[in-house]
Amino acid sequence: MRVISIPCPHCRHGVHAANSHTMSGMMMEITYMCKNPGCGHIFVAGLEVLRTLSPSAIPNPSVNIQLSKHVRNISAHASGQEG
Ligand SMILES: [Zn+2]
Numbered sequence: 001m002r003v004i005s006i007p008c009p010h011c012r013h014g015v016h017a018a019n020s021h022t023m024s025g026m027m028m029e030i031t032y033m034c035k036n037p038g039c040g041h042i043f044v045a046g047l048e049v050l051r052t053l054s055p056s057a058i059p060n061p062s063v064n065i066q067l068s069k070h071v072r073n074i075s076a077h078a079s080g081q082e083g
């Protein structure tokens with residue numbers, strides 16, 4: 001699986017992850033450097049845990065992650081209804 005990155009917001013060129021800093025168990029900041037030598041943009045992007053798609057079998061009680069609508073739909077239809 002390739003490393004996820006956002007293209008340079010100025011020139012849309014690919015970028016290189018230069019550094020990362022974990023802010024918490026839910027949030028990371030990544031410093032990206034644009035690979036376009038004519039641009040040279042260096043910027044920080046955030047990587048954040050947003051939603052749970054499948055709950056953990058060993059949940060940490062201090063972690064509170066929003067369930068995705070998809071998961072709620074599965075729960076609502078667990079009685080056997082299609083939809
Ligand atoms: Zn650029």
